[in-house]
Amino acid sequence: AQTVTQSQPEMSVQEAETVTLSCTYDTSESDYYLFWYKQPPSRQMILVIRQEAYKQQNATENRFSVNFQKAAKSFSLKISDSQLGDAAMYFCAYRSVYGGATNKLIFGTGTLLAVQP
Amino acid sequence: DGGITQSPKYLFRKEGQNVTLSCEQNLNHDAMYWYRQDPGQGLRLIYYSQIVNDFQKGDIAEGYSVSREKKESFPLTVTSAQKNPTAFYLCASSTQRTGLNAEAFFGQGTRLTVV
Numbered sequence: 001a002q003t004v005t006q007s008q009p010e011m012s013v014q015e016a017e018t019v020t021l022s023c024t025y026d027t028s029e030s031d032y033y034l035f036w037y038k039q040p041p042s043r044q045m046i047l048v049i050r051q052e053a054y055k056q057q058n059a060t061e062n063r064f065s066v067n068f069q070k071a072a073k074s075f076s077l078k079i080s081d082s083q084l085g086d087a088a089m090y091f092c093a094y095r096s097v098y099g100g101a102t103n104k105l106i107f108g109t110g111t112l113l114a115v116q117p
Numbered sequence: 118d119g120g121i122t123q124s125p126k127y128l129f130r131k132e133g134q135n136v137t138l139s140c141e142q143n144l145n146h147d148a149m150y151w152y153r154q155d156p157g158q159g160l161r162l163i164y165y166s167q168i169v170n171d172f173q174k175g176d177i178a179e180g181y182s183v184s185r186e187k188k189e190s191f192p193l194t195v196t197s198a199q200k201n202p203t204a205f206y207l208c209a210s211s212t213q214r215t216g217l218n219a220e221a222f223f224g225q226g227t228r229l230t231v232v
Contacts, residue, residue, distance in 0.1 A: 006159075033219045043154075043205060045223035052219075091159065095211070095219065103167055104175070105150055105211065105221050109159035 002027045004094050006108035013082045014116050020067075021077045021111045023092030031097045034068070034075045039110075040088040048090070051075065052097075079113075087115040119144045123208050123224030129232050130195065130202065138193045138227045140208035147213040149191035150221065153177060154205045163206075166191055167213060195229065203231050 003026045013019035025034070036048040051059045051068050058066050063083075067076045079086055092108040121142040130136045140149065148167050152160040162175030166185040180199025185191055191210075195202045205228050211221040 035220055043226050045207065045209070047220045050220050093221075095221075097219075100167065103148070103213070104162060104165050104173070105148075105209065106162070107152070107160040112157075 002094055002106055004092050004106050004108040006092055006111050008111045010112045012114045012116060015082055015084060017082055018080045019082055021090050023075045023108055025073050025094050029096055033095045035093040036077045037091045037093060038088045082115050084115050087113055121210050121222050121224045123227050125227060128227055128229045130229060131232060133197045135194055135196050138206055140191045140224060141189055142210040144210055144222060146210035148211045150209045151193045152207045154207060202229055204229060
């Protein structure tokens with residue numbers, strides 16, 4: 001069974017600085033998706049970034065980028081030029097690309113990010 | 118606008134009552150999911166469904182039931198057997214297809230409180 005682990009329950013960063021959130025996962029599959037979601041105090045889940053495992057190039061979305069290490073099963077999120085609005089809970093998630101009744105979306109336990117002015 | 122809608126936003130349940138949380142999507146997604154989130158915690162999977170008339174238990178299915186009679190709808194019933202139902206519940210949907218838009222879309226959640 002697949003698992004997702006986020007080992008940092010809380011992180012803090014100064015405004016305008018860079019922070020990296022860690023995520024590791026375990027799977028026997030060769031192709032899958034990885035995601036980072038943001039959950040602000042409103043509790044609405046917002047997709048931050050998506051990575052397809054067959055793509056070697058790391059995904060980027062403006063100030064957000066990932067370091068995807070497939071062999072190490074690591075998927076960290078880097079937030080550059082941190083802003084106050086980045087303060088939120090961040091979740092790492094995994095989904096298989098293969099269909100079928102048991103294909104499910106699995107989340108880590110989350111990292112609460114505080115941004116200090 | 119396409120999206121996923123949960124209702125109600127807040128729900129109060131008396132001890133021993135069953136309550137049903139609604140989740141509707143108009144994104145034409147095959148897959149739908151229910152998650153439970155406790156304060157300061159991650160998302161734990163309750164049930165999921167990849168196709169109409171079929172669903173699978175997640176990690177914490179005890180005390181919950183679901184149905185998937187229509188592609189658009191995946192209601193969750195919290196039964197009296199669920200001993201600690203107070204939590205925030207999130208519904209999500211996603212396509213089964215690969216490629217772009219593989220991510221899940223979420224509703225705004227339902228906050229259930231036992232009174």
